[in-house]
Amino acid sequence: MEAEGIDVLVVGREGNARYVSGAPRLWTAGSHPFGPGCVLVRSSGAVHLLSTWDEGVPDEIPHENLYGISFNRMTFLKVLQNIEGADSVRTVATDALSPSSALMLPKAFPSADLVDAEPMLRRVRRVKTPDEVEAIRGSVAVAEQSLAAALRALAPGVTERQLTGVFMEAMSTRGVTTPTGQDVASITSREHPWHRTSRDEPVRDGDLVAFEAGVVLGGYAGELGRTSIVGDRPVDPSLSKQWSELWDRLLSACQAGASCASLLEAYDTAGVPTPPMPVARGLGLGFDLPLVTHALPGLAAEQHLEAGMVLALTGYVWKEGVGALFGQEPILVTHSGPEALSTVPYRS
Secondary structure, three states, rough: OOOOOEEEEEEEEHHHHHHOOOOOOOOOOOOOOOOOOOEEOOOOOEEEEOOOOOOOOOOOOHHHHHHHHOOOOHHHHHHHHHOOOOOOOEEEEOOOOHHHHHHHHHHHHHHHHHHHHHHHHHHHOOOOOHHHHHHHHHHHHHHHEEEHHHHEEEOOOHHHHHHHHHHHHHHHOOOOOOOOOOOOOEEOOOOOOOOOOOOOOOOOOEEEEEEEEEEEEEEEEEEEEEEEEEOOOOOOHHHHHHHHHHHHHHHHHOOOOOOHHHHHHHHHHHHHOOOEEEEEEEEOOOOOEEEEOOOOOOHHHHHHHOOOOOOEEEEEEEEEEEEEEEEEEEEEEOOOOOEOOOOOOOOO
């Protein structure tokens, strides 16, 4: 903020509010209009937080700096006007705006220019601190343990919905109640890539079943993906070889300073169609950079990997008549190369 000349930071996106305050909050999940969910004053370091309770709020945020949810913007206006120096600060940055907030913020900070905070927040959040890396590692560990329970339940006749239920139950017994996605298991189609069946379709012997395991612990997402074959038989050797070759190319591209476009090129050089899902995306508090997808090649070319980034790196290959191998690994980019944050990195 000092480098950017920002006096007050007003954020509404939940990931940004969690990053600034370190506090979990209730009633803020899902899409909602922009509101001043967290305010940081540079001169004093004071954090003002929209929170309905004190539980989980760091000690450095006093109770008098908490304010409740309101559907009346005039209530928020009074909260902002009561912040120290509100009438004299020169620059206020915000991560988003709604029409009503665009009218409210100039009234709360009458002497200030409004600027976009999102570029700054994206820069500081894309590289993780050591504590953040450990938080993600902890989430990955819960995801791994819960996935192990689902894999043990994989047998002919069980449905995708039942496998997801086993995962959720195992996750909950470890004190985590928030998955990163609604579905965990899916039978890969032998006829079409990325085609899904009904959640109540029973798995059959020889099916390749993909698992997307992710949990949110302490606000940080930990995700990994695995594919398992049903029954006592090996995976098609040509499919397994193709996935391993692709994965080696993806890992080789995970170097600090490398263009993110090299991750897309790994698919091209391996002769594998790029999946519709991101090849890599940042793991953290949600909507973290980088984002690497074939749908946005220009964005991939603009981004570069940096030491300290944590990625959900995805490998996907499909063969007609067989199905797909899907693997996703949480990867920490370091100066010495990529480091897997899972305890048992996946190989087909």
